[in-house]
Amino acid sequence: MNSRVRKRVDEDAKYMNPRVRQRVEDVVPKVQESLDWTSMSYDLTLHVFTLLDNRDRASLASTCKAWRSIGASAYLWSSLDLRAYRFTLSVAASLANRCADLQKVRFRGLHSPAAMVNLKAKKLREISGEGCENVTDAKLSMIIARHEALEVLQLGPGFGERITSEAINIIAICCPKLKTLRVSGMRNVSSDAILSLSEHCPQLTDVGFLDCLHIHEVALGEVVSLRYIAVTGTSNINWRIAAESWEKLPNLTGLDVSRTSIDHVAVSRLLTSSQSLKVVCALNCPLLDNVADFDPDRFGGKLLIAMFNNTLNGMTSLFEDNSKMLKEETMHWLEWSLSRMLLNFAENNLLGLNSFWQSHGAKLFIRLMQSTQEDVQERSTTGLAAFMHVGDEAGKSAEAVMRDGGIPVLLKLAKSLNEGFQSEAAKAIVTLSLNPDTAKAVAEEGGVNVLLGLAKSKNRLVAQEAAEGLWNLSLGDAYKAIAEAGGVNVLMELLSRWSYGYGRLMERAAGAIANLAGDDKCSMEVARAGGVHALVGLARDCTYEGAKAQAARGLANLASYDDSNINNASIGQEPDALETLLMLTRSHHGGVKQEAAGALWRLAYDEKNRELIASLGGVEALVELARSCIHEPWVLQESAAGALWGLAHSDEQSTEIGKQGGIPPLIALGKFNAGGVHENVAGALWTLSFNHGNAVRIVEDRGVQMLVRICTYSASKLARFLASLALAYIFDGSLDDRPKRTSKSVCSAKVRTSALKCIESFIKNFKVPQIFASAASSTTPSMLAQVSEKLRIPGADNLRCSGEEIGRIVTMLQNPSPELKNFAAFALLQFTIPEASHAKHNASLMHNDGHVRNLRSAAAATRISSKANTFLKIVLRNLEHYQSECSKENK
Numbered sequence: 001m002n003s004r005v006r007k008r009v010d011e012d013a014k015y016m017n018p019r020v021r022q023r024v025e026d027v028v029p030k031v032q033e034s035l036d037w038t039s040m041s042y043d044l045t046l047h048v049f050t051l052l053d054n055r056d057r058a059s060l061a062s063t064c065k066a067w068r069s070i071g072a073s074a075y076l077w078s079s080l081d082l083r084a085y086r087f088t089l090s091v092a093a094s095l096a097n098r099c100a101d102l103q104k105v106r107f108r109g110l111h112s113p114a115a116m117v118n119l120k121a122k123k124l125r126e127i128s129g130e131g132c133e134n135v136t137d138a139k140l141s142m143i144i145a146r147h148e149a150l151e152v153l154q155l156g157p158g159f160g161e162r163i164t165s166e167a168i169n170i171i172a173i174c175c176p177k178l179k180t181l182r183v184s185g186m187r188n189v190s191s192d193a194i195l196s197l198s199e200h201c202p203q204l205t206d207v208g209f210l211d212c213l214h215i216h217e218v219a220l221g222e223v224v225s226l227r228y229i230a231v232t233g234t235s236n237i238n239w240r241i242a243a244e245s246w247e248k249l250p251n252l253t254g255l256d257v258s259r260t261s262i263d264h265v266a267v268s269r270l271l272t273s274s275q276s277l278k279v280v281c282a283l284n285c286p287l288l289d290n291v292a293d294f295d296p297d298r299f300g301g302k303l304l305i306a307m308f309n310n311t312l313n314g315m316t317s318l319f320e321d322n323s324k325m326l327k328e329e330t331m332h333w334l335e336w337s338l339s340r341m342l343l344n345f346a347e348n349n350l351l352g353l354n355s356f357w358q359s360h361g362a363k364l365f366i367r368l369m370q371s372t373q374e375d376v377q378e379r380s381t382t383g384l385a386a387f388m389h390v391g392d393e394a395g396k397s398a399e400a401v402m403r404d405g406g407i408p409v410l411l412k413l414a415k416s417l418n419e420g421f422q423s424e425a426a427k428a429i430v431t432l433s434l435n436p437d438t439a440k441a442v443a444e445e446g447g448v449n450v451l452l453g454l455a456k457s458k459n460r461l462v463a464q465e466a467a468e469g470l471w472n473l474s475l476g477d478a479y480k481a482i483a484e485a486g487g488v489n490v491l492m493e494l495l496s497r498w499s500y501g502y503g504r505l506m507e508r509a510a511g512a513i514a515n516l517a518g519d520d521k522c523s524m525e526v527a528r529a530g531g532v533h534a535l536v537g538l539a540r541d542c543t544y545e546g547a548k549a550q551a552a553r554g555l556a557n558l559a560s561y562d563d564s565n566i567n568n569a570s571i572g573q574e575p576d577a578l579e580t581l582l583m584l585t586r587s588h589h590g591g592v593k594q595e596a597a598g599a600l601w602r603l604a605y606d607e608k609n610r611e612l613i614a615s616l617g618g619v620e621a622l623v624e625l626a627r628s629c630i631h632e633p634w635v636l637q638e639s640a641a642g643a644l645w646g647l648a649h650s651d652e653q654s655t656e657i658g659k660q661g662g663i664p665p666l667i668a669l670g671k672f673n674a675g676g677v678h679e680n681v682a683g684a685l686w687t688l689s690f691n692h693g694n695a696v697r698i699v700e701d702r703g704v705q706m707l708v709r710i711c712t713y714s715a716s717k718l719a720r721f722l723a724s725l726a727l728a729y730i731f732d733g734s735l736d737d738r739p740k741r742t743s744k745s746v747c748s749a750k751v752r753t754s755a756l757k758c759i760e761s762f763i764k765n766f767k768v769p770q771i772f773a774s775a776a777s778s779t780t781p782s783m784l785a786q787v788s789e790k791l792r793i794p795g796a797d798n799l800r801c802s803g804e805e806i807g808r809i810v811t812m813l814q815n816p817s818p819e820l821k822n823f824a825a826f827a828l829l830q831f832t833i834p835e836a837s838h839a840k841h842n843a844s845l846m847h848n849d850g851h852v853r854n855l856r857s858a859a860a861a862t863r864i865s866s867k868a869n870t871f872l873k874i875v876l877r878n879l880e881h882y883q884s885e886c887s888k889e890n891k
Contacts (some may be wrong), residue, residue, distance in 0.1 A: 045070050053417050054080065055458055058094075074101035083108040083130075084419050084459045092118040106420075108132075113139040117146050126152035128375070132159050137167040141174075150175040151203075154375075156184025156210060168193035172200040182208035182230070194219035201225075205251070206333065209234055210340075221245025228333045230256035232340065239266035247273040253330055256337040258283040259344070264294040271299040278326060279303040281337050283312070284350065305338075313360045316367050335371050338364075339379040346386035361387055362400040369409050378420050381413060385428035398435040407432065407445050414450050419459045426454055426465035433472035443478035452482070452490050455509075460502060467494060467508035474515035483522045488513070492529045495538060503544020510538055510547055514554035523558050527567050532558065532574050539596075540580040545589040552584055552595035559602040568602065572609035582618055585625045585643075590636055597625060597639035604646025605800075610653060619647060619656045626665040634674035641669055641680035648687040649802075658694040667703045670710055678710050678719035679795070686726040690805065695730050704730065704751055711758045718795040721830065724762050727755045728823055732812050756819040763822055763867070766791050788833055788874045791826075797836030803845045806831070810851045813858040813872075818865060821858075825871035828855075832878035843882040852879060 040048075049057050049070060054077075061071020077098045085091060087107045092115040102121035106128040110116065113135070116127075124147045129135075132155075140163060144150070153171065155163070163186055171181065172193070178201040189209050194216055197204055204223065208230035209215045215231065217238055226249055231237065243266040246252060253276055257267075262285050270277060282288055282304065289308045303318075303326070305311045315338065319331070326334065342365065345353060353361070365387065368380035384406065388397040401407065410432075414425035429447060433439040451473070454466035470491065474482055482488075494509040513531060516522040531554065539551035555577070559568040571577050581603075584596035600622065603609045626640040644662055648654045657663070663685070670681035685703060688694040698704065704727065711723040731752050801809075812824035831842040846852060858864060859872040 042070065046073060046075065049073070049076055051417070053419060058098075072098050077102055079104040081106045081418065081420055084423075084461060086111060087115050088112055089115050089118060091115065096120045104128075110135060110139075113142045116143045122146065123149055125149055126154075128152075128154040130156060130158055133161055135159065136162045137164055137170070140167045141170045144171050144174045148174055149177060151177050152180040153178065154180070154182045156182070159184055161185050161187070164188070165190035165193035169196045172196040176200055177203060179203050180206040182206070182210065184210040184212075186212045188213060189215040191216040191219040195222060198223040198225075208232070208256075217242040218245045221248060224250055227251045227329075228254040228256075230337060231260060232256050232337070233259040235261070237261070239263060242266065243269040243273075246270065247277075249274070250276060252277050254279050254281075254333050254337070256281040256341075258285065258337075258341050260285055261287055263287040264291045267304065268294075268299075271302050271304065277302065278330060279305065279334060281305045281334070281341070283307055283341050284345070312356055312364070316360065316363045319367050332371075332373060335368055335373060335376045339368050339371075339376045339383065342368075343379045343383035343386065346383045357387055358396055358400055362397065362406060363404040366401070366404055366406045366409055369406075369413065374418065374420075377413065378424050381410070381421065381424040381428055384410075385424070385431045388428070388431040395435050398432050398438040401428075401432060402438045402441050407438070407441055407447070411442075411445055411447055411450050414454060419457070419462055422454055422457065422462045423459070423465055426451070426462060426469055430465060430469045430472055433469055433475075436476055439473055439476050439478060443473060443476075443481055448473065448478060448481045448485055448487070452485055452487055455490050455494055460498065460505060463494060463498070464502070464505040464508060467491070467505060467512060471508050471512040471515065474512050479516055479519060479522065482512075483516060483519070483525065488516060488522065488525050488529050488531075491516075492526075492531065492534060495534045500538065500542040500544075500547075503542060503547050506538055506542055506547035507544060507550050510535065510550035510554055514550050514557050517554050517557035518560075520561050523561065523567055526554075527558060527570065532567070532571050532577070536571075536574050536577045536580055539584060540576055545587070545592050548584060548587070549589070549591040549595045552581060552592065552599050555581070556595060556599035556602050559599060559605075568606045569608065571603060572606060572612055578603070578609070578612050578618075579616055582613070582616055582621050585621050590632055593625065593629070594633075594636040594639045597622070597636070597643045601639060601642035601646045604643065604649070607650070610647055610650045613647060614650070614653050614656065619653060619660050619662070622647065623657065623660045623662040623665065626662065626669065630665065630668055634672060634677050637669050637672065638674070638676040638680050641666060641677060641684055645680055645684035645687060648684055651691070654688050654691050654694060657688060658691065658697050663688065663694065663697045663703065664701050667698070667701055667706050670703075670706045673715075675714060675716035675719060678714045678716055679722060682707065682710055682719050682722035682726060686722050686729065689726050689729040690808070692734060695734065698726070698730060699751075704755055708754055708758045711762055716795075717793050720762050721793050721796060721827075724759045724823060725827060727759055728812065728820055728827075729808070731755055731817075732808070732815055732820055756817060759823050760819040763826055766826070785834070785877075787870070788829065788878070791829060791871075791874075792833055793830055796830040797833060797839065799831065800838040801831055801842050801845065803849055806842065806845045806851065807849060810846070810854050813854065813864075813868075822865055822868045822871070825858075825868040825875065828875045829871045829878075832875055832882070834878060834881055839878070840882055840885070843879050844886075846879060847883065852876070855879075 045067065049060065052060065057071055057076060061068050078101065080095070080099065080102055082091070083106055087109070088111050096119055099119045099121040101123055102119065103123060104126040105119070105121065105124060108129070108131045110129060110132045127147065127150060153175065163183070165188060168189065169192065171178070173196065181197070181204065186209065189212060202225060204225050205227040207220070207223070207226055207228070210230060211233035214236040215234060218241060220229065229246065229252065237260060239262050246255070247270055252274055255270065255277060258281055262282060267280060267282060267288060271280060279302070284307060288306060303311070305315070362384070365380050365384040369377050369384065371377050371380070384401065388401065410425045410428050413421045414429065416422060429442060429451065432442055451466045451469045454462050455470065457463045457466070470482060470487060473479070491509050491513050495506065498505055500506060513526060513535070517526050517531070535551040535554045539548050539555070542548055542551070555571055559571055561567065581596045581599050584592050585600070587593050587596070600613060600618070604613060622640065622643045626644060629636045629640050644657060644666065648657055666681050666684055669677055685698060685707065689698055707723045707727050711720050711727065714720050714723070809824050809827050812820045815821055815824070832839050846855070855872055855876055859869055859876065
């Protein structure tokens, strides 16, 4: 059976969809070939540079001397985000001549502290680093000593495990202008280190010691300049001493003690005794949350953000209208604290927050995504994507994001020049696209064009997330928008531009291409763009199993169409295509085997492909696959049985499958209760049973009993029909010349009677009295068409018969068995139903081989049942319909 599967503008105009190219040409004004781009004014050129990311700015600056000067402008290089790159000495050297006035740098996974030094950015005011577990005191000191103008230093997460208090001492001494210090993961922050900060950094107002093991509480209370303290996740704090020390800080305004062991006594003391303290963030503090009689409203308008008092539910309104209590600086600090905590909650699936996520979580994340602080925006975007995966309510979470206006905000961030925003926004869009309703909204808001733009990014992580978003969107109707916007070329370019070593990127791009290939028109476009060659190469050479599976699925979808689509034959002509797919059937990865078998299943419907597959050892490989997948998931069993069914359409390969032992594993697979497996097993045995030797093997291996079981109990009508066809072939008299030993011991009269009774029982399911009464009283085409439609078996329209098969079924009309006569007429009806995929082909075989006269004779016979007579009337009416259609076409 032929089935198609869909699972979750190139710059070179010659590869663009003609419709897309025409639309672009209509919109873009004609440009004079002699235009000198270097003659643009300085301001205009500088503006062009601001629209590019750092990589493209550097590339454009290398074009000419004038642009080199503009490209080095301090205006363009005040901030540098290196997190997407391996920050090494060579990278630093290439950037150094542009970074004299650099003020802010962000990096991840610092491989050489000397790289930071070699930037020669002595005016740096802010450094943010994360994921640098290998950094020691000495390495950090090398960086800090060269940047005495530093005002903000944020290290973590994944930074401080090897940093000691000595590094804090050096920071204090070398950075007298320091205002903000936030460090994660330190084991111990000593008294001397904190007092050094107090002595040497008089402007220090914001300190965060996050997820540390221990800090010196008393010393921290000596840093009188502090306005904000965050000790989130820090353990081993003596809260009695901490409250006593910190309440004396004259400027303390905000305190974040979330995920600590603070209790209601310490919270009460701090809020009561500190005159300056305005807000305490104490989320996920077990000792505080479990106190039933604690009243947070008795602190004179001071804000306590905790789990037990549901203050999180009102945070969005606080940000929207803060005329009551908090200054802008405090609100910025609160945004920073909340974005960290909410991200932690979402990533760790904190229990007890389901109600908050659905009612207020999305809205709060979306509000924080619009903060003026880049790191807050980024964490909130990451948190939004994570929160949509929380628990079993992912669909409702996505709907909440759509309801609260999150999609336009995400798409705006995704169009930012900041690659960090692009990556995190794309992740959230990926998650939204898993839900059909929100996926539709993403597409309607212009998400397809945004993702296609991100897919062209030179940042691999951004391109990877964009490819996954396109993969998800292409599951639904948005595949049309992707194709119309030139998505095929963009995805093909992804496969060619990036190394096969980036397996996850390859998987996602190939998955999107495979989905597009699930549409007939799109499949032709994929083929024209070189999709067959690209997918074969990916399946053959990529080592990532997921990418191999999607490449094989893409080839399967390209081969899933009727004769009007030439992809099936062209795949067989592609060098190494069939060899590669056969090789993948021996993979240790179930998904790879499944998709490879599925591709071979569809490719085997082409006669030349069948012969090539067989010549490459395909029969042996597919029989072994069927034998080995007895205990595998049903989807693999379905594909393995389908591949054997496809090969069995050749008489030579049908015989070979029987000789190679292919029938016993098919019979074993048919014993499982899966409709798709039943269909392909029954279909394969039907086609195999046309061969006398195979029919004998089916009987001897107790295949008849299995077919009777499918015919009686399968949930699939198509499987029951195919099982009936196989049984009809076996018992239509072709086995009467078998040895008597086999006839008596294996194919007893009891077995034959059971099979024929099963066939008759199947047909009775379609005998609705009103249908046959209508057909008996009226033979008008309209009435017969109505009856035909009610008798249609879903999926049977994909069955394509050979002339020999049609002749054998027509011959059954003369069989002494009334059950076989009835079934033969019923089967011919299924093969000729108007508008079915292969009905015209089957009808032409009946006309060309002179079977119409036999059908008329059978319909007029006195011994034929009224049931078979009705079926044959409909068949003859269908043949007249096709003959009329052919006459019109010839004229």
